[in-house]
Amino acid sequence: MGFYAEHIVPRILDKACGLEAATPFRQRACSGLAGEVVEIGFGSGLNLPHYPAEVVSVAAVDPSDVGWKLAAQRLEQATVPVRRAGLDGQRLPFDDDSFDTALSTWTMCTIPDLVAALQELRRVLRPGGTLHFVEHGLAPDEKVRRTQRRMEPFNKRIFGGCHLTRPITDLITGAGFEIKELDRYYEPGAPKFAGADSLGVAVSA
């Protein structure tokens, strides 16, 4: 991994993902999390203040050492035990049926093989466990999609492999989840091509 990807990208993501405008969406995605939780794409721990009291522990999965360092203060203030338990959402180092709930926020854009990561989440979630997500992806409008296709190569280069055109909800259901809550919207204040969000809860059948 080069210097930019290893040291600069996690700092850019910490600032960009840490914007106040994202807070209500993080709160909504974290609402209902309970028990043993696995969070893929933990980054700099921006979800930590939003974990509900029902969460017993968090297994954080992310390849970025710099992201983990940037999380230090939030980890100190966390009210639940958090351990850095894995580096790659595509290959989770956990037994089957180990978790009650899972969380992914603005991460499904970046994991190279998202299908593999979703299959892994299904494997490690107990039957009936839920995946809570807020993710940006393919926009509902063709005009915005055209911009997304144009911008995607630059976006991937600047933001550590972040795709703009992934059909997030199709990929979640394609992996065998059933979506039971879903809100689709453009993030206020963000360009539409980068802010076409899907926020919801999916059940591992």
Ligand SMILES: C[S@@+](CC[C@H](N)C(=O)[O-])C[C@H]1O[C@@H](n2cnc3c(N)ncnc32)[C@H](O)[C@@H]1O
């Ligand atoms: C846009 S950031 C989002 C971070 C965090 N979820 C948030 O909401 O602030 C995407 C994150 O995915 C992580 N990531 C990249 N590849 C990954 C992989 N294979 N498995 C797990 N996480 C990965 C990156 O290191 C980065 O922290």
